[in-house]
Amino acid sequence: MKTKLLDARLPREGSLEEMQAMRKRAAAAIGEAADILKRGGLVAFPTETVYGLGGDALNPAAAAAIYAAKGRPSDNPLIVHIAQRDQLTQLTGCVSETAEKLMDAFWPGPLTMIFKKKEAVPNGTTGGLSTVAVRMPDDPVTLALIRESGLCIAGPSANLSGSPSPTSWEHVYNDLSGRIDAILQSGESRVGIESTVLDLTEEIPTVLRPGWVTPEEIGAVIGGRVEMDPALFVNRPRDVSAGRDEQPEIRLLEDCVGPAPKAPGMKYRHYAPKAEMVILQGSQEAVHREAKRLAQEQETRGKKVAMLLFSDEDLAAAAKTLFSELRRCDEEGVDFIVASAVEASDSVGFAIMNRMLKSAGYHVVTV
Numbered sequence: 001m002k003t004k005l006l007d008a009r010l011p012r013e014g015s016l017e018e019m020q021a022m023r024k025r026a027a028a029a030i031g032e033a034a035d036i037l038k039r040g041g042l043v044a045f046p047t048e049t050v051y052g053l054g055g056d057a058l059n060p061a062a063a064a065a066i067y068a069a070k071g072r073p074s075d076n077p078l079i080v081h082i083a084q085r086d087q088l089t090q091l092t093g094c095v096s097e098t099a100e101k102l103m104d105a106f107w108p109g110p111l112t113m114i115f116k117k118k119e120a121v122p123n124g125t126t127g128g129l130s131t132v133a134v135r136m137p138d139d140p141v142t143l144a145l146i147r148e149s150g151l152c153i154a155g156p157s158a159n160l161s162g163s164p165s166p167t168s169w170e171h172v173y174n175d176l177s178g179r180i181d182a183i184l185q186s187g188e189s190r191v192g193i194e195s196t197v198l199d200l201t202e203e204i205p206t207v208l209r210p211g212w213v214t215p216e217e218i219g220a221v222i223g224g225r226v227e228m229d230p231a232l233f234v235n236r237p238r239d240v241s242a243g244r245d246e247q248p249e250i251r252l253l254e255d256c257v258g259p260a261p262k263a264p265g266m267k268y269r270h271y272a273p274k275a276e277m278v279i280l281q282g283s284q285e286a287v288h289r290e291a292k293r294l295a296q297e298q299e300t301r302g303k304k305v306a307m308l309l310f311s312d313e314d315l316a317a318a319a320k321t322l323f324s325e326l327r328r329c330d331e332e333g334v335d336f337i338v339a340s341a342v343e344a345s346d347s348v349g350f351a352i353m354n355r356m357l358k359s360a361g362y363h364v365v366t367v
């Protein structure tokens with residue numbers, strides 16, 4: 001199948017005529033994308049977190065096609081994207097006061113909430129679970145797409161299963177060209193890591209995947225306790241030497257020390273660049289010294305080395321660039337990546353480290 005590129009880039013500046021022409025082109029692109037979705041096809045779409053791979057959430061065939069295009073294990077449920085709160089009634093009958101407060105505070109935005117699902121939501125969308133994950137993305141193109149299609153749109157990150165999530169339409173094209181009907185072209189994702197996933201089906205709201213919206217912010221809004229899935233603190237597989245695998249997408253972290261994660265997707269090896277990756281943890285000075293030494297050591301062995309040295313002063317920049325840097329390393333044929341740990345006592349830092357640890361197969365060296 002040939003993947004169509006649909007130009008939905010919205011004007012930032014230009015003459016009035018240019019701006020009008022771009023708006024018209026974007027509207028036509030969104031209209032065409034909506035038609036494809038209504039016919040059961042697949043369209044990648046921009047969001048503020050990462051690009052998603054969209055299909056009609058209530059059409060089991062579309063959901064199945066999403067899994068096939070990504071090479072995703074079928075027990076890993078999809079997030080359903082909506083543009084208006086009244087769409088929730090198609091998906092769940094259980095919206096608590098807590099959920100209402102969180103929607104007021106964070107939607108549209110990078111918070112996904114898990115509810116008990118209605119019968120109409122196919123098991124093929126929820127990986128066989130009796131719950132459904134829902135979010136309202138903060139992106140004008142995608143909000144317009146959802147409205148125009150009139151659908152609830154299932155959308156996992158638009159990468160091949162196992163590789164870093166895409167933060168630009170080019171990333172999506174590199175992974176999924178020929179496997180999906182179309183890509184809505186727009187700008188780079190602002191946040192750069194995926195949404196916070198919050199389970200609201202138990203008595204105490206529980207973060208299953210950390211993200212840009214922090215447990216402190218959630219707690220402040222609901223005026224109560226928020227728990228973290230204990231599995232998030234599991235940060236090393238029992239056998240570190242088995243941290244890398246020929247087929248990263250099917251590598252399970254089952255043999256990790258501690259409990260299994262409650263979000264099925266969190267148990268899979270993810271975000272893996274082709275290069276070997278090590279995360280250095282310690283004082284900035286010690287990390288920089290060891291990074292230089294390691295890089296020289298690898299280079300004398302003929303390896304191409306890249307350094308990803310993030311700053312705790314600007315975690316937003318670290319979040320925004322992590323996945324695109326990992327992809328750049330792959331494109332440039334890097335063999336060895338030396339990365340610096342970010343401060344995990346900060347909740348955004350914790351979310352970034354959650355992704356980095358998986359990218360590096362839990363290969364961390366304290367210096």
Ligand code: TXA
Binds near residue numbers: 129156
């Ligand atoms: O920012 C995002 O959330 C992006 C954009 C495209 O919206 N989407 C995304 O989807 O990251 P995906 O499929 O790559 O990750 C969804 C995560 C997985 O870890 C999955 O297991 C979990 O959410 N999840 C989805 N539905 C769930 C459910 N009913 N119960 C528990 N975990 C669920």
Ligand code: MG
Binds near residue numbers: 156157165
């Ligand atoms: Mg994903």
